[in-house]
Amino acid sequence: MDLWRHNITWKVIKDNYVPDNLVVKTPVRQVGDVVIDEIEQLNFNRRKTLDKLFYEKKVKSQKLIDLKLEQAVLEDRLKYAFLGQIKEEKEAQIITGKVQDAILRKEAAWSIQRIYTEIRDIMKKDALYFDAILATVTNDGYHQSKCFLGATKLGQLATEYLDDRRQEYDTLEKIILKDMGSRKTDIKVLHEQVNSTSDSIKLLLRKDSDINTCAINIAESQSVHELNKDIGEVEKTLKFLKNTTLVNSYSAIYPCLDEQFKQHRRLKHLAEKFERDRDTLLNKTNHAELMNNVLKNTANDYIAEYLYKKQEYKNSIIQIREENENCAKLLRKKHEVAAQIRIALRQLLQLSYNLKPPETMKKKSSSSTPHPFNIAQEKEKKMEIPDEDEIDGRKLISIINKKFSVLMATYFALPEKTAPDEAYESFEQMMQARTIFFSKVETALSESSLLQGLYTEATTQLTREDIKKQSKELVGANTRNEDMVPVFIVPTKSRLLIAMKKSKSKKL
Numbered sequence: 338m339d340l341w342r343h344n345i346t347w348k349v350i351k352d353n354y355v356p357d358n359l360v361v362k363t364p365v366r367q368v369g370d371v372v373i374d375e376i377e378q379l380n381f382n383r384r385k386t387l388d389k390l391f392y393e394k395k396v397k398s399q400k401l402i403d404l405k406l407e408q409a410v411l412e413d414r415l416k417y418a419f420l421g422q423i424k425e426e427k428e429a430q431i432i433t434g435k436v437q438d439a440i441l442r443k444e445a446a447w448s449i450q451r452i453y454t455e456i457r458d459i460m461k462k463d464a465l466y467f468d469a470i471l472a473t474v475t476n477d478g479y480h481q482s483k484c485f486l487g488a489t490k491l492g493q494l495a496t497e498y499l500d501d502r503r504q505e506y507d508t509l510e511k512i513i514l515k516d517m518g519s520r521k522t523d524i525k526v527l528h529e530q531v532n533s534t535s536d537s538i539k540l541l542l543r544k545d546s547d548i549n550t551c552a553i554n555i556a557e558s559q560s561v562h563e564l565n566k567d568i569g570e571v572e573k574t575l576k577f578l579k580n581t582t583l584v585n586s587y588s589a590i591y592p593c594l595d596e597q598f599k600q601h602r603r604l605k606h607l608a609e610k611f612e613r614d615r616d617t618l619l620n621k622t623n624h625a626e627l628m629n630n631v632l633k634n635t636a637n638d639y640i641a642e643y644l645y646k647k648q649e650y651k652n653s654i655i656q657i658r659e660e661n662e663n664c665a666k667l668l669r670k671k672h673e674v675a676a677q678i679r680i681a682l683r684q685l686l687q688l689s690y691n692l693k694p695p696e697t698m699k700k701k702s703s704s705s706t707p708h709p710f711n712i713a714q715e716k717e718k719k720m721e722i723p724d725e726d727e728i729d730g731r732k733l734i735s736i737i738n739k740k741f742s743v744l745m746a747t748y749f750a751l752p753e754k755t756a757p758d759e760a761y762e763s764f765e766q767m768m769q770a771r772t773i774f775f776s777k778v779e780t781a782l783s784e785s786s787l788l789q790g791l792y793t794e795a796t797t798q799l800t801r802e803d804i805k806k807q808s809k810e811l812v813g814a815n816t817r818n819e820d821m822v823p824v825f826i827v828p829t830k831s832r833l834l835i836a837m838k839k840s841k842s843k844k845l
Contacts (some may be wrong), residue, residue: 351787355441360594380386380443386628416818449782477632481625481628481632482629484625485622485625485626485629488618488622488625489622491618492618492619492622495611495614495615495618495802497613498611499614499615500610502607502608505603506608507602509601510601513597513601516581516597519581520578520581520594523574523577523578526570526574527571527574530567530570530574531571533563533567534567534568534571536566537560537563537564537567571686575587575590578590582594675730678730679730679733682730682733682734682737683733684735684736685737685741686733686736686740689736689737689741
């Protein structure tokens, strides 16, 4: 009985600790989740209370049975006090004792089985929990070790870089100090030479005029030799400084020295900055080690779930980016197709500008033959305000439709020529194109000449008009705007005639 009471009490106390553990471990959630948890906890407590009442009822019923048995025994003793205990009663007592022992053993076995089942379930839950903790700790250790290794590599690289810069700085400092010492010595010598020159310059001034000493050769004095010597030393010093500083002129020596002083100060500040960066990296490394130790000693139940969701979000982000790239490619292709369509429409519109309106066709003389491609004459050479380019494709299509509808109506209204007339005209034009007439020669031809009054036919030699025409076509082809020129070639009247001749010659 005490064992049962202990088990039930321990179970109830353990279940009461569950809400506290949930409050401690779980993060703050929404109000609906909290209400559902409270309802579940209240239901759980009511069921435990019901189990406790059933258990108390069972205990009291067992106690009542024991009391009834004891009452029966006492009544038997009072009733059969004069008789001794009979044999069957003894056997019944023995059997009852054995039955009671069997019942107790059975109940003990059931309780032990139930306890071990609960222990097994708890151990399964603990195994899942500790497996999750172990996986989380392993992943955290891997990532933190990777981070620490990267920080260590960066620190090592920064240290090596700082050491290299220090060596370079020391080398440059030695070279600069040596150079500055030599320059200081040279400048000191130069000052001395300048001072000596300024002292001796007054001795070199001419006191006599050219009128008195025009024919007198004065020997050079010692001061002149010293001046020449000083000038040579000054030139030598300046040349040395010029070669040392690698400049093109003497006037650039001082700016070069000033620039070297500035570079010295800049390198010094740069070295100090690298030292500060090194200290910052060391502090960050120490902080990373501290955080690594803290994360090793602490664990969170939701790290594995967080990493899983993070990987899912990354995959979804990658998928969305791929979809965006595909949409962007499709949009670019659509823009390219639209641009090509717009260019083609602009070409057709530019082609339609050369077509004459119907009013100009009516003003022509009756002798002129209408043509489907009424090419406008050359425009007058004057400054005109250019029209703005139309961008809307629908307007372009409407304008082109109007232009070419008039053109097609004019084309179908032309009278048809008979085949013999067309053949005769084509043959005549072909012969005229291939014939070259000679100009009159100033010198009279001889009587024996048989070529007088005749003309020759040259199929390969070009006339002056043909050469001008070809040069004009070449100039027009090289000066045209490719964005506004139509892809196809507009058939002019001569080209149409040539095409008709070729087709008829093939038929013949």
